[in-house]
Every structure is written in C-alpha cells, then in structure tokens.
Amino acid sequence: MTTGDTSSANGRYDAASIFLHWTIALLILVQVGLGWTMNEVLPDHSPAQASILVLHISVGLTILLLVLVRIGFRLTHRAPALPPGIAPWERLLARASHIVFYLLLLAMPLTGWALVSLGGKPIRFWGLPWPALPGVGLVFGSPAPRPVRHELSHIHVYILIWIVLINLALHVGGALKHQFDGSPVLWKMTWLKRPAKLGAD
Numbered sequence: 001m002t003t004g005d006t007s008s009a010n011g012r013y014d015a016a017s018i019f020l021h022w023t024i025a026l027l028i029l030v031q032v033g034l035g036w037t038m039n040e041v042l043p044d045h046s047p048a049q050a051s052i053l054v055l056h057i058s059v060g061l062t063i064l065l066l067v068l069v070r071i072g073f074r075l076t077h078r079a080p081a082l083p084p085g086i087a088p089w090e091r092l093l094a095r096a097s098h099i100v101f102y103l104l105l106l107a108m109p110l111t112g113w114a115l116v117s118l119g120g121k122p123i124r125f126w127g128l129p130w131p132a133l134p135g136v137g138l139v140f141g142s143p144a145p146r147p148v149r150h151e152l153s154h155i156h157v158y159i160l161i162w163i164v165l166i167n168l169a170l171h172v173g174g175a176l177k178h179q180f181d182g183s184p185v186l187w188k189m190t191w192l193k194r195p196a197k198l199g200a201d
Helices: 015-041 047-076 088-117 136-140 146-180
Strands: 123-125 128-130
Touching (some): 015 088, 015 146, 088 123
C-alpha cells in the first residue's frame, strides 16, 4: 500500500528514486562487463579471474541491497502518473515490465549469493565478512556437489542474464518510443527539461 508520493510537484520522480534507478542501472552494466570478462575472456582459475570474482560478488550484493531499498520505497510511495496519451495496454505492459524487472533484479544477486555460498569458502563484501545465504548449505551441503553448482551457475550466468538483457532492451525501447511519439516519459526519471507541451517546470 502506498503512503506517499515519489514525484515532485511537476510530476517528476524525486531525487532519491532517480538516484536509485540510475545507480542500479549503472551497476548492472558493470556486472555484465565483469561477468563477461570472468567467463569469456580470462582463463579459468587465473589470479585475475579470482580478483574479478571478489569484485563481482561485492557489486552483486550492493545491487541486491539497493533493489530492496528501491522496492520498499516503491511500495510505500506512489509513482508519478504516466502521460494521458499512453494506451491502456501500454500502461499494463509497463507495469508488468517493472514487476518482472524487480523480480529479475532480486533473482540475479540471490542466485549469485547462493552460488558462492555453496562453494564452502568465506564470502567478502567490500572486504568485510558476509554470511552464506541462509538455508542453502543445509539443503545442498557446503561445499555442494559439483553438478548442483554447475546447474545453478548456468541459471545465473546464462539464463537469467539473458532475460535481464532482453527485458532491459524492452524497457529502454519503450521509453525511447514514447520519447518520440508524443508521450515523452524520460524527463520523469531524469533531470531533463519537462516538455513544453506538458507545461513548464
């Protein structure tokens, strides 16, 4: 249930929502780059791969924490209304896309956290100790059998990341479509100037 409003008086998202949105987006791109470098560029078990993995884990857990804050904020604050020119089916698609995105942004770091938890080694979060994901060690053992870790790695590295990238492309594509079809929305989540036809800031 919403108890507040995430928008400013002119219909733009507030500064906290904008900061969380773009910080999470930037960290996702960083994660994709780190993951690609680890899995496709560097040789297995190399020192560089191990160093990048430590950074990858820290960034992933940071994303998880920020997404939880973003979801909590979104559940307690009403988002700005979409422009009136957007069709009902597009509104429904936009809402569904956001829900799927939130689920994916939880699933990605959670599967990564589970994966490193099953490895049986200490987890570090920006140099500080971080606990294993509760319950996974009891279910699969720690360290877990290699086939279990392999399947979870496949889900995390290949399946979920491609779903995230496809949904991201749809999200960006939808925003750009509306930006140029007369129902601009980018200004709501940026500090771009409010379109003149919608009224001055």
